[in-house]
Amino acid sequence: MSTVLQADGLGKKYGKRWALADCTLDIPEGRIVGLVGPNGAGKTTLLNLAVGQIRPTAGSIRVLGGTPASGPEQLAKVGYVAQDTPTYAALSVADHLKLGARLNPGWDGALARERIRRLGLDPGQRAGKLSGGQRAQLALTLGIAKRPEALILDEPVAALDPLARREFLQGLMEAAAEHALSVVLSSHLVSDLERTCDYLIVLVESRVKVAGDVDELLAAHHRLTGPRRDAARLPDDQQVVSESHTDRQSTFVVRADDPIHDPAWTVGRLGLEDLVLAYMTPAPARRALEAIR
Numbered sequence: 583m584s585t586v587l588q589a590d591g592l593g594k595k596y597g598k599r600w601a602l603a604d605c606t607l608d609i610p611e612g613r614i615v616g617l618v619g620p621n622g623a624g625k626t627t628l629l630n631l632a633v634g635q636i637r638p639t640a641g642s643i644r645v646l647g648g649t650p651a652s653g654p655e656q657l658a659k660v661g662y663v664a665q666d667t668p669t670y671a672a673l674s675v676a677d678h679l680k681l682g683a684r685l686n687p688g689w690d691g692a693l694a695r696e697r698i699r700r701l702g703l704d705p706g707q708r709a710g711k712l713s714g715g716q717r718a719q720l721a722l723t724l725g726i727a728k729r730p731e732a733l734i735l736d737e738p739v740a741a742l743d744p745l746a747r748r749e750f751l752q753g754l755m756e757a758a759a760e761h762a763l764s765v766v767l768s769s770h771l772v773s774d775l776e777r778t779c780d781y782l783i784v785l786v787e788s789r790v791k792v793a794g795d796v797d798e799l800l801a802a803h804h805r806l807t808g809p810r811r812d813a814a815r816l817p818d819d820q821q822v823v824s825e826s827h828t829d830r831q832s833t834f835v836v837r838a839d840d841p842i843h844d845p846a847w848t849v850g851r852l853g854l855e856d857l858v859l860a861y862m863t864p865a866p867a868r869r870a871l872e873a874i875r
């Protein structure tokens with residue numbers, strides 16, 4: 583199967599600090615990939631490595647089989663909407679489309695114009711006078727009309743209100759389906775990704791905590807609630823993701839491929855948000871919480 587993004591031991595260091603470390607990924611093409619993690623987790627670093635804006639300190643990364651930014655062909659295959667959906671404030675919407683046409687060999691002018699018309703954007707309006715949501719839609723239009731095979735977006739909806747977020751993500755999903763695009767988008771809010779993504783990467787403190795097909799991940803994770811028990815007493819095939827305890831009761835989120843039949847546990851399924859939160863909860867905070875209890 584072809585991969586959109588393949589990383590092997592990938593790392594990026596700034597000074598003495600690893601912004602991204604030991605990152606190994608193998609993401610199939612044709613997916614909408616959600617990259618989620620708290621502020622400073624390393625999301626932008628991973629995306630910048632994927633588009634070749636920065637070079638790895640360790641390991642390797644390939645996007646659609648090629649080295650990021652290795653030449654015009656690779657640049658044409660990958661679209662990038664950077665954080666804060668950058669546009670040129672003094673240029674009009676129409677100027678942006680002209681610029682897109684000049685810079686991108688595969689530019690689809692009809693697609694860009696049609697999308698601008700459908701969005702109700704005035705071609706003569708300067709980008710600096712657009713609302714945040716309109717600017718984000720303009721940046722998405724530029725990314726799609728380039729007709730890339732993969733579109734990478736760094737927190738594209740961070741500044742938008744809930745309605746604009748939904749409209750933006752809806753437009754993105756439609757474009758992905760229509761043009762058989764692979765999409766990778768980052769967010770620190772899992773609620774943004776819940777309806778949009780079918781593949782998930784959770785990045786915390788520079789490391790990939792979990793990555794995989796959303797349905798498979800949801801099927802493989804369970805919440806166990808029952809009489810207090812030490813994590814060390816769980817079977818080896820149940821990988822503890824998070825745990826919390828009261829005097830009498832324990833709650834675990836575990837990853838296990840097989841169904842859990844231990845009658846001591848009430849076994850529940852997790853939603854995507856719970857799953858992400860379980861991976862994001864830092865162990866020291868968990869221990870502190872336990873100490874308070």
Ligand SMILES: Nc1ncnc2c1ncn2[C@@H]1O[C@H](COP(=O)(O)OP(=O)(O)OP(=O)(O)O)[C@@H](O)[C@H]1O
Binds near residue numbers: 596619620621622624
């Ligand atoms: N150019 C740089 N120089 C030094 N440190 C950097 C640089 N870029 C990023 N970092 C550091 O690397 C870490 C990861 O940053 P990154 O921007 O990748 O995180 P992020 O997950 O995208 O965060 P956010 O959600 O806040 O955008 C942070 O600690 C950040 O301070």
